[in-house]
Amino acid sequence: MHTLHEIFVAPFAYEFMQRGLAAAVLLGVSGGLIGVLLVLRRLALMGDAVAHSLLPGIGLAYLVLGSSPLALFAGALFAGLLASIGSWLVTWLTRVKEEAAFAALFIVFFGAGIALVSAAGSRINLSHFLFGNVLGVTTDDLWLCAAASSLTVATFLLLYRSLVLESFDPVFYRATGGRGTLLHFGVLVLTVANLVAALQAMGVVLALGLFIVPAVSAYLWTDRLGVLLALSVGAALVGAVVGLLVSFHVGIASGASIVLVLGAWFLVSAVASPRYGMVTKLIRVAREGRGVLHTPE
Structure with missing residues (x-):
């Protein structure tokens, strides 16, 4: 039988867990903030597209510049910004809507990333960049x-x-002299920067989960x-720390562990939120139904 100290404290005696904890705290703060913006601005799926578009930049940087974190960061940042700018140009210059442009470019970029990795063969192993590896946080x-x-x-x-x-009333913001396009692009740049920073601990596939799932859960409360x-x-923050502990004790990828913990909180929120949860909604519908049935003719 494990003690509370062995479960919650002892794992952080290891240096790699301390680095993982520091990364989780930093990413939890920025991810929680960015996630709210993405949810309020209805950019969650676009953020997912940006996350997947980082892969070819990582693969190309690995092959050309080596495996240093700075090189991988530069490659991923370039790919993410290229996808963001490209989707904006397609939306501006054609009839294609922004979400469709993101979806098309995401598929192309992700396919290019897989092609680069497969062409490199045994020279490149980016599995921890896909799924996260807390052991690799430097x-x-x-x-x-x-x-x-x-x-x-x-x-x-600032x-x-x-x-x-701009999030709640973009028309009013632009009417009062606000630069909505510039601010919109700035949000995408922030998203890309945070996704790239989260690559090692969370992985490309799951990094956005640290941003979106907490924001969606909070939105229900x-x-x-x-x-x-x-x-x-x-x-x-709580999901990232608990996810790291689960990853340590169970032996699963840190990114998947963190997202599963956050997913459990989302399910609790979706069911039990006193104002917007499923149970509250069903009770309200049942009461309204009884009211209709008992209304005198």
């Missing part, structure tokens, strides 16, 4: 996480009012933006 990775998190927090502090207005941001960041 000091350089932590610096990337710290830079992405600091940039995200600073952006929220542009909070603009971000809120409150209508106030300040509370929404706090709940999203809190859920991301």
